[in-house]
Amino acid sequence: MNNQGITTFINGKIFTSNPDQPYATAMKVQDGKIIWVGKQEEVALTAGDVIDLQGQRVLPGLIDAHLHPWHLAMYSKQIAALPPNVYSIAELIEKIQEARKNLKEESWIQCWGYDEGKLAEGRMPTRWDLDKAAPDVPVIASRSCVHIATVNSKVLEMAGITKDTPNPPGGQIDKDENGEPTGVLRESARELVFKIMPVQTIEEDALALAELSPKLLAHGITAVTDLMARVEPVDYLEMYNQGREKGLKQRTVLYYLWEDLQKRPIQDKERTNRENPIHIGGIKLFSDGSISGQTAWVNPPFLGEGENCGIATTSKAELLAAGEAAKQYGIQLVIHAMGEQAIDLIVDTFYDKEGWLEDAPSIRIEHVTLPTEQAMKRMAKARIGIVTQPVFLYAEIESYLKNLGAERTKSTYPIKSMLKEGIEVAFSSDAPGTAWADPVNPFLGIKSAITRKAYDGTDTGQDERVDVATAIELYTRAAQQLTRIPNVGQLKPGYYADFIILDQDILEIDPQKIDELQVMETYMGGKCVYQREAAVKS
Template identity: 30%
Template structure:
């Protein structure tokens, strides 16, 4: 036998061994395992999990599994805690990717430091035609007021600058950007938007919600290479933080095509449940053949639509029934009138799509619930579509029971409460806090909550959300006992909204969200037992490994 024949035989042996291993599967043992299971969605524990062909065969102890599953390989989990892969029910995937490419000033607590970071970024990127970025938050600054174009002019006078607020609902521009966009004293406000003006009526450089398009239409589109680079970065960051599935709140045709291309080429390492951006031309093209329930073994789905009904609380664009407590005369911004929203919901729902509508203020939440009621009156029972209100932050107490009556899912982000607690009561007044960030009220009445983050508005780390849900405190443990602590969740409830219930909100509870027999083996190993450590440590949990469909996609 010559050398080439020997190598060929060895190669055949390795291939056969790999195939046998995949067929036989593996048992990961010596783990501190948790999952939600059963009709009662109770927490169960296990010390071994068997996986074959990417799906869970069983959980239990090693001896029993080996007796049942002869020939399975074993992997030592080294006593690490194992939980289902976390699902973020409201994200902006490409926003996260662009955040890695652009100037990121999120969390910076002074205007001066923010401007210095922008100046340094501009100097480090002299070839960029536009300076883009996001994350500024005037509430964190001593001034606690909107910045101006003059502030930006002091650090970047010669190139246009466009920076979105942390919530994505306001933009801060310099004079060069306004000049290129033709902004003048005569530039009007729009439906669902406002140009912030000085005492003379001149634009200050802040554009809220719909008026942001005055500037964005002049910004060059990202290249395909930039988009792919941003997507790759976003996938890496999500895997590093234990996210095995996300619900992407607003995509377009090109983004969907890129997602499919990544899936087709085995480069998609996080599952994406995508929401079509609106019911206009993008919807007409993407929905031409109806909803896509599963693509590439549940890596992708396209069966929902994202619409925004109002703005955000921090920029005072959230639509309120009464005026803002700290801004008399301003009741926020409704993006559509009732009839317009009704028709959009009717269009999407009549084509079989789940409608997921952003509503933060109590007026917007009421309008959205009215639109769901209208769709039900026109089309009959809508429970099968599982419509959602995205955020449901400030809801009038009279409207909370309507979530049950209309069978609506509340897609809520726990970190919004702990980020907003420094200004929410200032914005709306104490009398309207009864229905604000009211997680436990929703759970108590039987409403399903899908847990999320809204990243990059908030940090991508889902353990921040689990911590906020359980404590309603910042990372320093303030306020003592938690902010409006009656709405704190138990640790089991917190895990459930980021796993099983988030999967339910995507019609995927039969294949994702728990580590039960027949579901995809999406799980993570973490460095501490989040059910046993002091609650103050939950946000510090680190992901050691991330597995999607029984394949390791990240190791610390």
């Protein structure tokens, strides 16, 4: 073997996510890729650099298969409307009043992350709550699920939303007993406001993504996705490429909203070239909303008054049209679905259709909270993939118990059953779309999946627990298989040397402490791109 330019990593406890060789103690890297993995006693240290891993646990770089990096970057600059920053609507009002004092002219006050289950008042904030804080400037507060937002009266006026405004298709404008809008906008109704909000320059957006990158590396995340890519007012592919020029490290796959691609179809095949570090990987649609916001399309209905089964946000015809476009482009069709009816619509639409991708599922369903047994069997047979988020149960337990009840909650996200059926499953965070201060932390999701306990200790369904090794694989190898990013997700010859070093052994520590794990170093292409000690000092 030619040792020129080779770096040898020794004395490690390497979990490779390669089922043919799951464990190793050493590996060799050349030109950014792994050329050998095995036992340290097999290594001849004759030339090249040698790095001692000091007996620490090594994992492949983590892949977040369903994420919203731009939103995550933006939210870091907004008022966090969730614990430990905010515990009540009264405290949220105080935070907004404080922000109003230093507000620049023509600026908006934006908040993110409220969850009525965690607020002392036990309800969503309304326009009148936000008016108490700042009646003269536009204020918007996004719910943790990112499917619902509350705006003040100033925003309703700017958007032209009155008691006579009808619900848009796939959306709802909440109104009180007198027919007046409450300020709560669900699903597509939010677009009425988004259209009038100020737009940052592409340079500002790109810089925000670059600034987010080290935070993701600190969690061991070396590859990401954006499941809400747009073509306007800023084209996300251009924005992410500029972000890369400014320091964004993560390999990135973009999934464009179907409505945007209808306006501006993909003309250049290079935009979908998977060898590019930033590329388009799919078309995104929504089949319903969220469990916590009671907009998921469920059956039976949510608990509470009335027969609320949520909101259906797409149709069979639209799914088929989007599927044809995805087939034409050679990319995936990915569809958000939480409730039974939303999942069934997708499965029934594509169950007897032949897929167009050979290396991965052509159809991906995101979340899949409440699949029926028949739906899971059909997904396995039709090779429909699932990207799910175990962190939801961990962080949003109050809303799940309130909306579904304890027993139905235990049947949500049946990951073990999905795997048993032979469905291709991957983990992700959907950050910032959940009620947690650090929603992108993958170790929260891993802990939730293997303990099936919420943050407050509530049992979320012990029958659906998976073991630690499986949870890691669903954040690495399986996530690669569903995102189709080439040569990542495993530590094996021919793959990029993207890996992380942990401060404790995730395979041996108490599962209840997995969320306390720290990433000591993150490598991409065999080069160290993050060191915790250096980050802490800075």
